[in-house]
Amino acid sequence: MYSIDTLLEKLYIENNLQKDELAWLIGNISDEEKESLFDYALKTRRRYYGNKVYMRGLIEFSNICRQNCLYCGLRASNSKVERYRLTREEILDCCREGYGLGYRTFVLQSGEDPWYTAERLGDIIRGIKSLFPDTAVTLSIGERSYEEYKELLGAGADRYLLRHEAASRELYEKLHPDMDFDNRINCLKNLKSLGYQVGAGFMVGLPGQTPQHLAEDLCFLKKLEPHMIGIGPFIPHSETPLAGEKGGTVEDTLVMLAIARLLVPDSLMPATTAMGSLHKKGRELALKAGANVVMPNLSPVSVRAKYEIYEGKICTGDEAAHCRHCIEGRIRSAGFEADMGRGDSVRLNTSL
Ligand code: 5AD
Ligand code: SF4
Ligand code: FES
Numbered sequence: 001m002y003s004i005d006t007l008l009e010k011l012y013i014e015n016n017l018q019k020d021e022l023a024w025l026i027g028n029i030s031d032e033e034k035e036s037l038f039d040y041a042l043k044t045r046r047r048y049y050g051n052k053v054y055m056r057g058l059i060e061f062s063n064i065c066r067q068n069c070l071y072c073g074l075r076a077s078n079s080k081v082e083r084y085r086l087t088r089e090e091i092l093d094c095c096r097e098g099y100g101l102g103y104r105t106f107v108l109q110s111g112e113d114p115w116y117t118a119e120r121l122g123d124i125i126r127g128i129k130s131l132f133p134d135t136a137v138t139l140s141i142g143e144r145s146y147e148e149y150k151e152l153l154g155a156g157a158d159r160y161l162l163r164h165e166a167a168s169r170e171l172y173e174k175l176h177p178d179m180d181f182d183n184r185i186n187c188l189k190n191l192k193s194l195g196y197q198v199g200a201g202f203m204v205g206l207p208g209q210t211p212q213h214l215a216e217d218l219c220f221l222k223k224l225e226p227h228m229i230g231i232g233p234f235i236p237h238s239e240t241p242l243a244g245e246k247g248g249t250v251e252d253t254l255v256m257l258a259i260a261r262l263l264v265p266d267s268l269m270p271a272t273t274a275m276g277s278l279h280k281k282g283r284e285l286a287l288k289a290g291a292n293v294v295m296p297n298l299s300p301v302s303v304r305a306k307y308e309i310y311e312g313k314i315c316t317g318d319e320a321a322h323c324r325h326c327i328e329g330r331i332r333s334a335g336f337e338a339d340m341g342r343g344d345s346v347r348l349n350t351s352l
Pocket of ligand 2: 066111
């Protein structure tokens with residue numbers, strides 16, 4: 001038995017809690033106590049990042065994937081997906097459009113597509129950096145070898161997103177029957193040691209996920225101290241083995257975002273598209289619970305709907321310029337200010 005008020009205060013002041021305390025908090029927090037958790041998270045993000053919300057342009061350049069994550073609509077076994085792969089020139093065109101709209105960070109995301117070797121991707125990253133030297137390039141392309149990560153870094157990549165997905169080996173193995181938990185953790189360690197700004201994270205509301213599992217995820221983040229933390233609700237996809245499962249809620253995800261903000265106070269945390277897909281104000285609510293990044297889509301409209309990791313994804317028919325302005329309005333309406341700069345972690349400017 002713990003007092004929730006005491007736990008929240010300790011979390012706010014010390015930026016830390018034990019795993020059992022976190023599990024208790026997650027399992028027992030009341031609606032009223034959630035409001036004070038969100039207030040603490042908001043105060044903390046303001047201390048580090050003021051009112052700014054960083055904008056990243058997301059380019060989903062290939063939906064081809066060799067993996068079979070149980071939850072994901074792009075899994076290799078889903079033969080109903082119409083697969084696509086953007087060319088180098090198409091990717092550079094997305095960046096040209098994005099740069100014109102003011103973006104100074106591009107996030108290149110794909111399934112685990114082996115055709116895109118480190119050499120081919122390196123060539124694209126060099127292309128982006130020579131056209132737009134004042135931009136940051138973030139990769140989100142899954143598990144690769146140390147050597148490939150090194151080559152991509154050498155080509156100019158600055159950041160890398162690789163959600164750990166589940167810090168519990170048992171839950172991880174259930175969700176990824178053909179994948180290796182140790183390899184995933186090693187990838188994150190390799191990325192960090194090479195000098196990338198690294199992002200980890202997980203989904204909320206996975207089947208079989210308990211407060212204990214979520215506490216493990218949060219402790220993992222506390223220990224890894226990534227620069228970026230991606231947390232979103234699990235949304236079931238009908239063409240996966242998890243079709244018919246319940247999925248995560250906006251509310252539970254907000255609680256996880258707020259706790260993550262307090263555990264890693266200087267982190268960059270997106271208000272995810274998945275939040276916006278579950279609730280019309282989902283991203284705004286995430287910003288008010290501690291998130292400080294948004295990642296509007298820059299992919300060509302012709303491929304948008306094909307990048308269907310979950311169903312009901314928003315923005316699939318909207319031009320980049322439309323999303324750029326839509327999201328800016330939302331940021332403002334939530335009481336924040338859009339920032340089009342590179343938006344590096346404040347940790348890079350300190351000795352933390
Ligand atoms: N619902 C929500 N998020 C998902 N992801 C994959 N499938 C789903 C889904 N059905 C998340 C994973 C992955 C990120 C790119 O998208 O956490 O790392
Ligand atoms: Fe592939 Fe990523 Fe989907 Fe897993 S989550 S199936 S690695 S696209
Ligand atoms: Fe894409 Fe609102 S952000 S339509």
